[in-house]
Amino acid sequence: DGGITQSPKYLFRKEGQNVTLSCEQNLNHDAMYWYRQDPGQGLRLIYYSQIVNDFQKGDIAEGYSVSREKKESFPLTVTSAQKNPTAFYLCASSDIGQSKSPLHFGNGTRLTVT
């Protein structure tokens, strides 16, 4: 079955450490996205990429970095510069070549930084 795999499901880190969240998709989608979810705030866009080797900042990119070296993969690094990194992180993808294509989501990674 095609889908999006995020790993790990739970991640714990000490403050001041960088951490990388994995996102892999086998849907052959061109576009990939990272969202951050906090209680009562909905989902906020961190970064997105519409093509390999290109990506754009979303609404809350500060303290995060991404890469898109392969179509299937879009890892997110939470750096020590992110002031409040504890959150639920969701990766998504869509087929921008297909009109009206919705986003497909992974099952998320819950990051706790202490």
Next chain:
Amino acid sequence: AQSVTQLGSHVSVSEGALVLLRCNYSSSVPPYLFWYVQYPNQGLQLLLKYTTGATLVKGINGFEAEFKKSETSFHLTKPSAHMSDAAEYFCAVSLLAGGKLIFGQGTELSVKP
């Protein structure tokens, strides 16, 4: 700028009762509209979407939503709630097909036996 407002962060209904989750949007052009559902510690799953055409859209699990341009609304309904409907529901808007979404704050639905 686009925005999405979901009225009520928590909604509680009895099993078998009508479910109504409210969503209003602001957009200078007709948007694409979506409802997603999220179960605990999982990703979001598409319930239904409106892009063009018929304004009453039917989705999975018996849900439907009606696009009302004059009211800038896209409320989600289900005639009879089931215990398995308990989840968080998100309304979202996009100006581009397959483009980045702007999400509402979410509404948590509880279903009482």
